[in-house]
Amino acid sequence: MTKIVIVGAGMMGTATTFPLADNGHSVHLVGTHLDTEIIQSCKSQQYHPKLKRAIPPGVRPYFIEEIADAVQGAEIIVSGVNSLGVHWMAKTIGPLLLPGQKIIAVTKGLEVDAQGNLIILPDVLASELPAEIRDQVKLAAIGGPCIAGELAGRRRTCVVFGARDAKVVELLATAFRTDYYHICTTTELVGLEYCAALKNAYAMAVGIAYGILQKSGGVDAAGANGHNLAAAIFGQSCSEMGVLLKIAAANQGFALGLPGAGDLFVTTNGGRTSRLGQLLGAGHSLAEARQIMVNETLEAVEIIRAINSALPKLERDGRLSPGALPLMRSLIEVIVQGKPVDLALESFSACL
Amino acid sequence: MTKIVIVGAGMMGTATTFPLADNGHSVHLVGTHLDTEIIQSCKSQQYHPKLKRAIPPGVRPYFIEEIADAVQGAEIIVSGVNSLGVHWMAKTIGPLLLPGQKIIAVTKGLEVDAQGNLIILPDVLASELPAEIRDQVKLAAIGGPCIAGELAGRRRTCVVFGARDAKVVELLATAFRTDYYHICTTTELVGLEYCAALKNAYAMAVGIAYGILQKSGGVDAAGANGHNLAAAIFGQSCSEMGVLLKIAAANQGFALGLPGAGDLFVTTNGGRTSRLGQLLGAGHSLAEARQIMVNETLEAVEIIRAINSALPKLERDGRLSPGALPLMRSLIEVIVQGKPVDLALESFSACL
Numbered sequence: 126m127t128k129i130v131i132v133g134a135g136m137m138g139t140a141t142t143f144p145l146a147d148n149g150h151s152v153h154l155v156g157t158h159l160d161t162e163i164i165q166s167c168k169s170q171q172y173h174p175k176l177k178r179a180i181p182p183g184v185r186p187y188f189i190e191e192i193a194d195a196v197q198g199a200e201i202i203v204s205g206v207n208s209l210g211v212h213w214m215a216k217t218i219g220p221l222l223l224p225g226q227k228i229i230a231v232t233k234g235l236e237v238d239a240q241g242n243l244i245i246l247p248d249v250l251a252s253e254l255p256a257e258i259r260d261q262v263k264l265a266a267i268g269g270p271c272i273a274g275e276l277a278g279r280r281r282t283c284v285v286f287g288a289r290d291a292k293v294v295e296l297l298a299t300a301f302r303t304d305y306y307h308i309c310t311t312t313e314l315v316g317l318e319y320c321a322a323l324k325n326a327y328a329m330a331v332g333i334a335y336g337i338l339q340k341s342g343g344v345d346a347a348g349a350n351g352h353n354l355a356a357a358i359f360g361q362s363c364s365e366m367g368v369l370l371k372i373a374a375a376n377q378g379f380a381l382g383l384p385g386a387g388d389l390f391v392t393t394n395g396g397r398t399s400r401l402g403q404l405l406g407a408g409h410s411l412a413e414a415r416q417i418m419v420n421e422t423l424e425a426v427e428i429i430r431a432i433n434s435a436l437p438k439l440e441r442d443g444r445l446s447p448g449a450l451p452l453m454r455s456l457i458e459v460i461v462q463g464k465p466v467d468l469a470l471e472s473f474s475a476c477l
Numbered sequence: 478m479t480k481i482v483i484v485g486a487g488m489m490g491t492a493t494t495f496p497l498a499d500n501g502h503s504v505h506l507v508g509t510h511l512d513t514e515i516i517q518s519c520k521s522q523q524y525h526p527k528l529k530r531a532i533p534p535g536v537r538p539y540f541i542e543e544i545a546d547a548v549q550g551a552e553i554i555v556s557g558v559n560s561l562g563v564h565w566m567a568k569t570i571g572p573l574l575l576p577g578q579k580i581i582a583v584t585k586g587l588e589v590d591a592q593g594n595l596i597i598l599p600d601v602l603a604s605e606l607p608a609e610i611r612d613q614v615k616l617a618a619i620g621g622p623c624i625a626g627e628l629a630g631r632r633r634t635c636v637v638f639g640a641r642d643a644k645v646v647e648l649l650a651t652a653f654r655t656d657y658y659h660i661c662t663t664t665e666l667v668g669l670e671y672c673a674a675l676k677n678a679y680a681m682a683v684g685i686a687y688g689i690l691q692k693s694g695g696v697d698a699a700g701a702n703g704h705n706l707a708a709a710i711f712g713q714s715c716s717e718m719g720v721l722l723k724i725a726a727a728n729q730g731f732a733l734g735l736p737g738a739g740d741l742f743v744t745t746n747g748g749r750t751s752r753l754g755q756l757l758g759a760g761h762s763l764a765e766a767r768q769i770m771v772n773e774t775l776e777a778v779e780i781i782r783a784i785n786s787a788l789p790k791l792e793r794d795g796r797l798s799p800g801a802l803p804l805m806r807s808l809i810e811v812i813v814q815g816k817p818v819d820l821a822l823e824s825f826s827a828c829l
Binding site for chain 2 (some may be wrong): 176177178268269270271272274275276277278280281282283285287307309310311313316317337338345346347348349350351352353354355356357359360361363364366367376377378379380381382383384385386387388390391394470471473474475476
C-alpha cells in the first residue's frame with residue numbers, strides 16, 4: 126500500500142482515484158481553491174458532482190487549506206490541475222516536497238519560453254520548484270486516450286505513462302495498473318507530452334468540420350453528413366503532429382499510436398474542445414464562442430497560441446518550412462488573428 | 478472534355494460521376510451484372526436508388542451488355558467494382574482496352590499470391606489483363622477518406638490519387654479535381670493501397686469497442702461511454718498500419734495522413750464495417766453476423782484473411798516478430814479461427 130495524493134479534484138484528477146483505490150492504496154484527494162464545493166460534497170456525501178458518481182470508499186478528501194497534512198509522507202503526488210494551474214501547482218506543492226517523491230501529471234499543454242522554445246509542462250513544473258528540491262523529485266506524465274468519466278466508470282482504458290527515468294515510470298505504472306486501466310510506458314516524455322497538448326488544437330479543428338456542416342444546413346435529404354471533411358482534417362492533423370514531433374527530435378511514431386491518433390480520436394468525441402470547433406466552424410468568432418462557453422477552460426486556444434509564438438523561431442532556425450503545417454496555420458489565423466475559418470484543404474498532403 | 482467510363486454503378490463508382498460531370502467531361506456509367514436495377518433506374522429516371530440521389534445531368538448509363546459501346550474511345554476508365562470484382566473487371570475490360578488508356582480504381586483490398594506475398598489490387602488487375610495490353614495501359618487508384626454519399630452530395634472531400642507514373646497521376650487529378658473534391662497525389666501506390674485495404678480491418682476493430690459497450694449494458698447512469706476503448710483500438714490500429722507499411726517498404730507517413738488515420742476515421746463513422754465489428758463485440762460469431770448482414774460485402778473479413786495468409790511467410794523471412802501486430806492477431810482469432818473477441822489490450826504500445 127502506497128500513500129498517494131491527488132492535487133486537483135476536477136474530473137481527471139478525481140478519476141485517477143478509482144484505479145488507485147481499487148489497488149488498495151491510501152488515496153488522498155486535495156481540491157484546489159476552485160474545488161471547494163466539490164470537496165464539500167466529497168466530505169459530506171462521498172459524491173463528486175461533476176463526475177456524477179460516488180468517489181471510491183476510502184478516498185479521503187481535503188480542502189486546499191489542509192494540503193500540508195494530506196501530502197505528508199506521500200510517495201506519489203498526482204498533479205490533477207489543468208494547464209493553466211501548473212505554475213500554481215509548483216508554487217503550492219514546492220515547499221512541501223521531500224526528496225524521492227514522484228509527481229505524475231494529468232495536465233496537458235505546452236508553453237513557450239522567453240526565447241520562443243516550446244516547453245513541455247513537466248519541465249515548466251520543474252522549473253518553478255524550489256532549486257534545492259528540483260532534482261530530488263521525479264517527474265512523470267500521463268498521455269493517451271482517456272475521458273475521465275469513463276475511467277471513473279471503470280471502462281477499459283489504455284494510457285501511456287511517461288518519465289525520463291525508466292524505473293520511476295515502471296513503479297508508477299505498477300501502482301496505477303488495474304484490469305480496466307491498461308498502462309504502457311515510455312521514457313520519451315517529450316513525444317508523449319507534445320501529442321497530449323497538440324491533440325486539443327487538432328480536435329478543435331475536427332470540430333470545425335461539423336460546424337461547417339451545421340452552417341450549410343446540416344445533413345441533406347439523401348443523408349450526406351460532414352464526415353469526409355472531418356476525416357480529412359483528422360488525417361492532416363495526425364500528419365502535422367508527426368511534423369511537430371520531428372521538429373522536437375521526438376519519435377514520430379507517437380503521432381500514430383495511443384498518444385497521437387488515439388487521444389485525438391477520443392477528444393473529437395464530444396466535449397468542450399469539439400464544441401469550440403463547432404462554434405467556430407458555424408461562423409462564430411473566438412470572442413463569441415468564449416461568451417457561449419463561459420467558465421470553460423479552452424486548452425485548444427492556449428496550445429494554438431503557444432505554437433504561434435514558437436513558429437517564428439522555428440522558421441528562423443530553418444527547422445520548419447513556411448509551407449509546413451497548413452492546418453495549424455489556418456487555426457492560428459482563426460484563434461490568434463481573428464480571421465474567419467478558411468481551412469487550407471488544397472495544401473493537405475497524402476503523407477508526411 | 479475527356480471521355481471517361483465508370484465500370485460498376487455501385488455507390489462509390491457512381492459518386493465519382495459528380496465531380497467528373499461538374500468538370501464537363503463526357504461521363505459514361507456502366508453497371509455490372511449486379512447493377513441491372515440501378516442502371517434501369519438511371520436510364521428511366523436519372524435516379525440512383527442506393528445513393529438516393531439523381532445522377533448528374535449528362536451522365537449516360539449503360540447495361541453491362543453495352544460495355545463495348547461505352548468504353549470505345551475512353552481516355553480514362555474508373556474501376557468502380559468492389560474488391561471481389563477485380564478479377565471480373567480485368568477479364569471484362571481487358572479485351573476492350575487500347576494502348577494509352579488509364580484505369581483508376583476505387584476498389585480497396587489486398588490479395589495474397591501463391592507464395593504468400595501481399596499484392597495490391599492494381600497489380601492484381603494488371604496481372605489478369607491480356608499480356609499484349611498489360612504494359613500499354615496505366616494503372617492508378619484512389620485512397621483517403623471518402624464516403625460515397627457525401628461525395629455525391631458535393632460535400633468537401635480530400636482524397637489521394639496514386640499512380641507509379643507521376644504524369645499519369647497529375648493528369649487524372651486534373652480531370653477529377655473540383656472545388657469540393659480536393660485531390661493530392663502520390664507515386665507511392667503501395668503505401669496508399671495498403672492503407673486503403675487495412676483501414677477496413679481496423680475500422681471493424683474500432684466497432685468491436687461499441688459492441689462490447691452494448692453487451693455490458695451500454696452507457697451507464699453517469700454517462701460513461703466506450704470511447705476510451707474505441708480510441709485505444711484506433712491508436713493501436715494506426716500504429717499497426719505503420720508496422721505493415723514498413724514491412725512493405727512503404728512510407729510509414731501514409732498511416733498518419735489522409736490514407737491511414739483519415740480513412741480509418743471516416744470508416745469508423747457508421748457503415749457496414751463498423752456494424753460488423755459491433756456485432757462481433759456484442760458476442761455474435763462471424764457466421765451469425767453474416768446472417769444478420771446478409772448480402773453485404775464484408776471487406777474487413779477479406780483483408781483479415783489476406784493478412785492471416787501472409788503472416789507465416791513474413792515471420793519465416795524474419796520481417797515480422799511474433800509479438801508484432803497484437804490487435805491484428807486478435808482480429809484473426811475472431812475472423813479466421815472463430816474464437817470469441819479477446820483484444821490484446823495489454824500488448825498495446827505507446828508508439829511504433
